[in-house]
Structure formats: structure tokens, C-alpha cells
Amino acid sequence: MATKFDLHQYGIETEKIYRNSSVPVLYELGLRLEKGTAISDVGALMTFSGEKTGRSPKDKRIVRHPDSENNIDWGDINIGLDEHTFMVNHERALDYLNTCEHLFVVDAYAGWDPNYRIKTRIVCTRAYHALFMQNMLIMPTEEELANFGEPDYVILNAGQFPANRYTSEMTSKTSVDLNLERKEIVILGTEYAGEMKKGIFSIMNYLMPLQDVLPMHCSANVGEEGDVTILFGLSGTGKTTLSADPKRKLIGDDEHCWTDDGTFNIEGGCYAKAIDLSAEKEPDIFNAIKFGTVLENVVYDKQTRAVDYTDVSITQNTRASYPIQYIDNVQMPCVAGHPVNIIFLTCDAFGVLPPVSKLTPEQASYHFISGYTAKVAGTEMGVTEPQATFSACFGAAFMMWHPNKYAELLAKKIKGHKVNAWLVNTGWNGTGSRMKLKHTRAMIDAIHHGDFDNVAYVKDEEFGFQVPTECPGVPSEVLVPINTWDDKEKYAVTKNKLISLFAENFKQFEGGVNPEILEAGPKSPELA
Missing domain, CATH: 3.40.449.10 (Phosphoenolpyruvate Carboxykinase, domain 1)
Structure with missing residues (x-):
């Protein structure tokens, strides 16, 4: 009423x-x-946004x-x-x-x-x-x-x-x-x-x-010991999927702040992509779709009201909005301590970034400002080779200050709280195959368990970050990208192309960025 x-x-x-x-x-x-509104077979409100x-x-x-x-x-x-x-x-x-x-x-x-x-x-x-x-x-x-x-x-x-x-x-x-x-x-x-x-x-x-608070376009979860992990990543990198970890409590899937006291979620709910959603791949999200959930622009059977999550005839951007407590394993209230680990997720379609690497605070700031991911050839009309995408702070569309403002806050907090920063590639390697989800999950688990504390690292000479050579549950040969390429010369050419894309993108920030952050970027072989 x-x-x-x-x-x-x-x-x-x-x-x-x-x-x-x-x-x-x-x-x-x-x-x-309201035109186009109906109830799904599991009780969600299906709506049409026009x-x-x-x-x-x-x-x-x-x-x-x-x-x-x-x-x-x-x-x-x-x-x-x-x-x-x-x-x-x-x-x-x-x-x-x-x-x-x-x-x-x-x-x-x-x-x-x-x-x-x-x-x-x-x-x-x-x-x-x-x-x-x-x-x-x-x-x-x-x-x-x-x-x-x-x-x-x-x-x-x-x-x-x-x-x-x-x-x-x-x-x-x-x-x-x-x-x-x-x-x-x-x-x-x-x-x-x-x-x-x-x-x-x-x-x-x-x-x-x-x-002096850092707002972040990221997901976050917390372990039994109170250890918080922040996951940054653009669309398609696995931010929502990897943050919904049955072994850890979800703090939130999209928007957070990092204060002098710790981390808090801005939102009271989740807004998940529904394209190709299934109980097998993403059970937490699938089970959150019920009475009270809003399903936007999905296609459904007019008789049974069962949703076809593979049908993108209205839009590829089908979505589900639900209160965060619809997820079983959630931190309530959505507040936790300082991050122990920050993970930048990227989907590298060029096949040259390692599946996991450790970053210095300056490198973390550089990759934070860059906000890199890539589309693979064939995923969209007209994309015939890997296509790099950069979005400053992994959310340029919502950032009001210069990216360096957020990057400085990030670097200050990483140093002040001795946070580990990692770059995790959920994309492709030199075999032309995408990283297996179970391998990526194993690497995230290794980060949480401290398994990389006592392993040998190799330095990537061009990017400068440290690459672990061992990870429980992951074949060692996939950890160092060059080992997955038969044609080493082509690997070098492809890597150099990606470095030049990073450098070209970063030119727009050079005037407002600290010299230490600028220096932390990748260098082509002759400058490395």
C-alpha cells in the first residue's frame, strides 16, 4: 500500500x-x-528495461x-x-x-x-x-x-x-x-x-x-582467519566467479571501499551477469535466483516460465539482481579487515602473460591504472586477432578523479599494510587453450594458503614481475608462458606487441603519474 x-x-x-x-x-x-513483466518458474521477477x-x-x-x-x-x-x-x-x-x-x-x-x-x-x-x-x-x-x-x-x-x-x-x-x-x-x-x-x-x-578512503570496483571475500582478498577485473575475467569461493565468505561482488579500519561493501546486493548461467558452473548465483530476485531482459518459455540463459536475442547483458544474503556463504554485515592479498584479474588473449605473478607496490599501481584485459579473435564480429582493452582502475567509467589519485591511495595502503599484490591471467597461453578454471582456482588457493612463500621465482625481464615456478595442482609447464609456445620467435614478437599496447595506453596518464609508477611498466627487450 x-x-x-x-x-x-x-x-x-x-x-x-x-x-x-x-x-x-x-x-x-x-x-x-509494467509491460514485459512476468514471474519465472523459480519465483524471480522477470523485467524488460526497454x-x-x-x-x-x-x-x-x-x-x-x-x-x-x-x-x-x-x-x-x-x-x-x-x-x-x-x-x-x-x-x-x-x-x-x-x-x-x-x-x-x-x-x-x-x-x-x-x-x-x-x-x-x-x-x-x-x-x-x-x-x-x-x-x-x-x-x-x-x-x-x-x-x-x-x-x-x-x-x-x-x-x-x-x-x-x-x-x-x-x-x-x-x-x-x-x-x-x-x-x-x-x-x-x-x-x-x-x-x-x-x-x-x-x-x-x-x-x-x-x-583518504579508496573506492574500488572489485569483488572481495574473507577467509576463516579474517584474511581479506580483493579481486579487481574487467568483464569476463572471472571476478564474480572467483570471489564466490565455498571456502571463503563473500563480502561483495562489485563495489568496495578501503578505509583506515579495513574493507566494506558499498552495496546490499549483487548484480550478476546471467548469460550462460548454470547450476554446474556458478551454483551460488544460480541458487540465488528466486522470489525477490530481479531478472533483466532474459528470454523464457511462455508456458513453463523457465529461463533460457543461453538466449541473447534481447541482449548479451542479461542480469540478475538479488540481496547479498541470497548467497549462502556471506559475511554479514559486509565489513572486514585490511586486505592480505590483492589480485588483478586479466584475460590475456595474446597468450604471453603468466597465469600468476607477484607484483611490487609500484607495479601494482601501474597495472591498476592500466586495467588491462583482452578479447579473443572470434568472440565479436570483426575481431580477427586479440584485441586489448584498457579501463583505468578497472572501472574508468565511474572514476571521477584522475586515476593517479586512486593509484596513490592504493600504493599507500599496500605499503602501509604490507599487502601482497598478484596478477592472475585467466586467459590463454601459447597452446591456444584458455587457462582451466580448476588451475586458476588452484592458484588462488595457493595465494590464500601462502604456498608461493617458499617456491623459486623467475623474473619476467620485460614486465619485471616475479613468476612462481611451482603451484600445487597446476602443471609447472603452464606457469612460465614461453614454455607453452612452440614458436619462441613468435612469442617474442607477440609479447613485444602487447608491451607496445601497454605503453601507448599509458601515455595519457604520464603527466599525472608518479615517476616510480611510470618506471614500473613493461619495457621492450632493448630497454628492459
Whole structure:
């Protein structure tokens, strides 16, 4: 039922407001009123996000303001917007929200550590969006909700209504605008729920460094001894799969912060890719799909309502959103100590990076800023040879400061807490075969058990990192990449090509990066 709650302070006069509604209420309203909504055979709410089935990074704008302007790394990712244009879009959103018979409000927290959490308010028009954000944020208790007061940040999601493409600085009918000074995000022209989640992450990425806290686009888990592992990695590297470890408790799968006291999850839920999902490959995620879970843009049997996770006819970006407690082995509350190990996951399609290597703090900063992975030939139309992808800090789309700001914080914390840093390649080797998941898991286990403390290492002369020559459960011949190549000359040429791609990508950061980090990058053979 709608609560006695109003939004008059925002200029919204709609009287029927559903605030922090129960899951059954949101199901009922979604099924009754929203096109493309259905219940799956296991009770999940299947929804359709409309034309946009992913984020629209080119349509994201940040208002330029004297108070924050000098802190933001302006460019192709952080695109500026003037205050007047923001207010035009803001007014457009209010006009639309005022035409709605009812609205949904989600009042909840971002951040499990009460010292750093922010109060957020989501105002939206769809039950699907409300349930999604109730899954993804940390929901207040009844007492906390009664004393919630005014939020720190507000998202006005009028995504069913388009931006006016003739408005100054608009590039399409989609616009996601962040105003740090007004503490508001306005969404027009996209119903993809991930815009709200990542909007809050962008805010945390701005706020946390101001308090000497490192925000991270990563997964995290903790062992029985309280040893925390952070896993960074771009899409397809195994970040979610490898963090869901039956021997360790999950802290979170996507967004965390590292404070002077330890690690905390920003979110209250998980947002897992559902493409090719199966009970055999990813049982934790598969079993989390039940009543209360949101399934986005999946294809299902119209009779049985069974989902076909292999069908990508709507989008390859099918997703499941569920509360973190739907995972069996989870750390509650999602707060833990300082990391003992940091793992950078990469999927190297060139076949020249070792499956596991140990990094110095400077090398860790270099690879953190680089954020490398690669697509293999044949995975996408037109990709005929390995294609390198770089995303600064393993999440460039959400980083507000210059990457060096985050890299300096990382290096400081790695040194201060004597953290081990590792690069783990889940991609290919010289045989043309991808690393076996069981071998990668064995290497992660070896890191956790300290098995690499007493083994011989060889130094990679070009990249400079140390490569262990033994690992329990892994054939020694796959640990040193050159041993997997029949054609050693081709290995050298391919490796040199990857080094040049690293160097070319890093040129954009050279002006703002410490010399020690720059020096820690790979060198071509004549310079190594």
C-alpha cells in the first residue's frame, strides 16, 4: 500500500507514494502495470528495461561547479555540463514525475560502514526499479527508516521520459546528469536500472578520496582467519566467479571501499551477469535466483516460465539482481579487515602473460591504472586477432578523479599494510587453450594458503614481475608462458606487441603519474 509520505520539497505533487514497499507489493504492481513483466518458474521477477539494455556512458554528464571542478578528471568519461542545462533536464524530469498516478521511493544506505555510509533516496516510476534498488542498497530497519530524515543524495529517475535532444549539450534522448553541489542525479530516456546503481558508485568514487578512503570496483571475500582478498577485473575475467569461493565468505561482488579500519561493501546486493548461467558452473548465483530476485531482459518459455540463459536475442547483458544474503556463504554485515592479498584479474588473449605473478607496490599501481584485459579473435564480429582493452582502475567509467589519485591511495595502503599484490591471467597461453578454471582456482588457493612463500621465482625481464615456478595442482609447464609456445620467435614478437599496447595506453596518464609508477611498466627487450 502507498504510505503517507510526500515529495513536495522536490516540487513533486504526486500523492500516491510507495515508500520502501514489500517485495510482494512490488511484484503485484510490476505485474499489473509494467509491460514485459512476468514471474519465472523459480519465483524471480522477470523485467524488460526497454530500448536501453545497458548503460549509456556517452550520455553521462557532470555539472561543472567551482567547488568541485578542479577535482574531476574531465574528458571523454567525465563530460561537463552547465548548471542551466542541468536545471532544464531537472525541470523536464519533475514535469514527467508530476504526471504519474503513483511513484516509488527507496530510502536506503550506500556503504556498510556507518562511519562512511551515505543516505540515498531513489524516486522512480517503476516497481522494477524500486525492487532493483532495494536489492542493491542496504535497507534500513523500521527504526532507522522512521528516523531517516533528509537524504544525502537523491536520484530522480524519470527514465521513461526522453531528454530533448535539441537541448544544449545533449547527444541523444538519453541523459544521466550528476550535480554534486545539489546532490542530485537526474535520469531521462533510459529505463536500464544499472544507471542508478552506478550513479551512486560514481558519487562514492568522488566522496571517498576526500576522506583518504579508496573506492574500488572489485569483488572481495574473507577467509576463516579474517584474511581479506580483493579481486579487481574487467568483464569476463572471472571476478564474480572467483570471489564466490565455498571456502571463503563473500563480502561483495562489485563495489568496495578501503578505509583506515579495513574493507566494506558499498552495496546490499549483487548484480550478476546471467548469460550462460548454470547450476554446474556458478551454483551460488544460480541458487540465488528466486522470489525477490530481479531478472533483466532474459528470454523464457511462455508456458513453463523457465529461463533460457543461453538466449541473447534481447541482449548479451542479461542480469540478475538479488540481496547479498541470497548467497549462502556471506559475511554479514559486509565489513572486514585490511586486505592480505590483492589480485588483478586479466584475460590475456595474446597468450604471453603468466597465469600468476607477484607484483611490487609500484607495479601494482601501474597495472591498476592500466586495467588491462583482452578479447579473443572470434568472440565479436570483426575481431580477427586479440584485441586489448584498457579501463583505468578497472572501472574508468565511474572514476571521477584522475586515476593517479586512486593509484596513490592504493600504493599507500599496500605499503602501509604490507599487502601482497598478484596478477592472475585467466586467459590463454601459447597452446591456444584458455587457462582451466580448476588451475586458476588452484592458484588462488595457493595465494590464500601462502604456498608461493617458499617456491623459486623467475623474473619476467620485460614486465619485471616475479613468476612462481611451482603451484600445487597446476602443471609447472603452464606457469612460465614461453614454455607453452612452440614458436619462441613468435612469442617474442607477440609479447613485444602487447608491451607496445601497454605503453601507448599509458601515455595519457604520464603527466599525472608518479615517476616510480611510470618506471614500473613493461619495457621492450632493448630497454628492459
